[in-house]
Amino acid sequence: MKEHDEKPLRDFLKQALPPIGETAPRRDLWPELLRRLEGPRAAVPWFDWVLAAVTLIWLLLFPEAIPVLAYHL
Amino acid sequence: MSAHPYLRAYMAGITIPTMLLLVLLTVFIFARHVYDVSTPLERIIAFPMAVAPNAWGLWNIFYVSRHGRRRLPIGFHGAILPFLIAPLAYTVCWLVDFEIPAPLLRVFPFAFPVFLVVFYLVWKHAVAFFNDLLGIS
Numbered sequence: 001m002k003e004h005d006e007k008p009l010r011d012f013l014k015q016a017l018p019p020i021g022e023t024a025p026r027r028d029l030w031p032e033l034l035r036r037l038e039g040p041r042a043a044v045p046w047f048d049w050v051l052a053a054v055t056l057i058w059l060l061l062f063p064e065a066i067p068v069l070a071y072h073l
Numbered sequence: 074m075s076a077h078p079y080l081r082a083y084m085a086g087i088t089i090p091t092m093l094l095l096v097l098l099t100v101f102i103f104a105r106h107v108y109d110v111s112t113p114l115e116r117i118i119a120f121p122m123a124v125a126p127n128a129w130g131l132w133n134i135f136y137v138s139r140h141g142r143r144r145l146p147i148g149f150h151g152a153i154l155p156f157l158i159a160p161l162a163y164t165v166c167w168l169v170d171f172e173i174p175a176p177l178l179r180v181f182p183f184a185f186p187v188f189l190v191v192f193y194l195v196w197k198h199a200v201a202f203f204n205d206l207l208g209i210s
Contacts, residue, residue, distance in 0.1 A: 033206065036205065036206050036208070037206065041202075044198065048194060048197065048198070051190050051193070051194060052194055054190075055187055055190050055191055055194070058187055059187070062180055062183070062184070064176045064177055064180050065177075065180045065181075065183075065184035065187065067177065068177050068180065068181060068184055068188075069184065069187075069188055069191060070093070070096075070097055070100075070121070071117070071120065071121055071162060072121075072125065072155060072158050072159060072162055072188060073089070073090050073093050073097075073121065073125060073195075
């Protein structure tokens with residue numbers, strides 16, 4: 001396509017898709033995310049540790065279940 | 074940080090299965106192209122690649138949409154998901170005519186309760202963490 005052929009198409013596209021104006025967020029979101037990352041975490045209850053350990057041992061005893069589990073995740 | 078809560082919920086929901094997908098695809102590529110495993114895994118790989126992450130995202134949207142109303146704790150909410158995913162997974166295998174290896178079929182009834190525990194733990198700790206990080210709960 002020649003340069004002069006492209007101009008009407010370019011104008012048409014500019015007309016159809018007007019500039020969207022301000023695209024940057026009004027404030028920096030990264031510090032807030034960092035604050036959340038560094039914030040206090042809820043302690044993992046002992047019951048969940050036991051569940052995790054039992055699950056891990058079970059998967060080690062029956063490794064054929066691992067691909068089935070991976071397929072569902 | 075309260076804009077687009079459902080988009081955030083979707084993103085938080087798909088994070089874990091999407092991260093695990095890298096591991097799964099690596100295993101798949103090694104199995105297929107390095108160890109020449111003859112099982113036609115490519116027929117069913119679409120399920121963990123597309124269906125499972127979207128199911129997680131949608132399930133988390135459902136959880137967030139229940140905010141302010143009666144809802145289960147997030148761990149139990151996540152533990153319900155295998156009841157939806159497992160039949161879907163089996164249906165996909167059946168549709169693409171994939172023969173599930175006998176040892177995997179045998180172990181499934183015993184493995185399913187363990188899956189519930191895994192889903193409970195992952196949702197309670199990982200998905201809840203991402204929800205918290207994105208300012209939704």
